[in-house]
Amino acid sequence: MNGKNYRQQATAAEAQILDSLQGRLVERARARELVDVAYRVVDSPVGALLLASTDAGLVRVAFESEGHDRILEVLSERLSPRILRDKSSLDGAVRQLDEYFAGQRHGFDLPVDLQLSTEFRRQVQLELGHIDYGRTLSYAQLAQQIGKPKAVRAVGSACATNPIPIVLPCHRVLRTDGSLGGYLGGLEAKSELLKLENPDFASGAATLF
Missing domain, CATH: 1.10.10.10 (Winged helix-like DNA-binding domain superfamily/Winged helix DNA-binding domain)
Known part of the structure; x- marks a missing residue:
């Protein structure tokens, strides 16, 4: 095995370990009801989208041009600092967005949380x-x-x-x-x-x- 392949395999293994640790962290935080806002970032034809949700529903969809780090800061200030990245959350929203961008969905059926608006x-x-x-x-x-x-x-x-x-x-x-x-x-x-x-x-x- 050459050095490049070894590094690639090591990087992949490290990513799996980090994903596993992240998953455990999410499970523990949810079990203790320590998560108020869950988020994940997904790819789309209009760039990376940050999706965030509360228990009430989808609370934010943010374009990459808005600055995802800044959006997370705003959510922390206006909603709750108990924000956690969770790859397993928002599956319904991700699926419906994928269907929309594929031209298979003409409307969304998702609970929304508009507490950020007047x-x-x-x-x-x-x-x-x-x-x-x-x-x-x-x-x-x-x-x-x-x-x-x-x-x-x-x-x-x-x-x-x-x-x-x-x-x-x-x-x-x-x-x-x-x-x-x-x-x-x-x-x-x-x-x-x-x-x-x-x-x-x-x-x-x-x-x-």
Whole structure:
């Protein structure tokens, strides 16, 4: 066995040991009810996504561009410092996201926890889940849909601060002129999600559909 192969095997063995230790740590922490927020990081066509959950449900989906370490700090400050990485958690969310990106799922069936949002923003963010797959609304249309037609700017802010993007699809909300507007994960990610759902979508000056 040459030195390179030995190092590769040693690295793989070390990774298995670390995974085993991590698993035991998670089991013990959960048994003692010491975990308030569990998280894991998964790959996706729009980059690595950090998924975090509480006992109430999915509390955060974060794009890599947001800085996962910073997101964990925010969760620690606003929710609880008892946060633990758990590869075995969030299996339902991971499966549904995989199905979504494969074009096999058009809606999510997951419990969500919107405690990071204010009452008004929760109203807007929950309404996002009622925008059909492959369709878009303007911020003004969304404001009208929740019965507050003058709150267009506040609706835009609620979309911009949506803590559970993709699952609560704020990417389906555009400006009135059809331009993308803002997006937490960046405009490239927003455009990719819209194209995934509707290949006829063209970013820039799209017609609302």
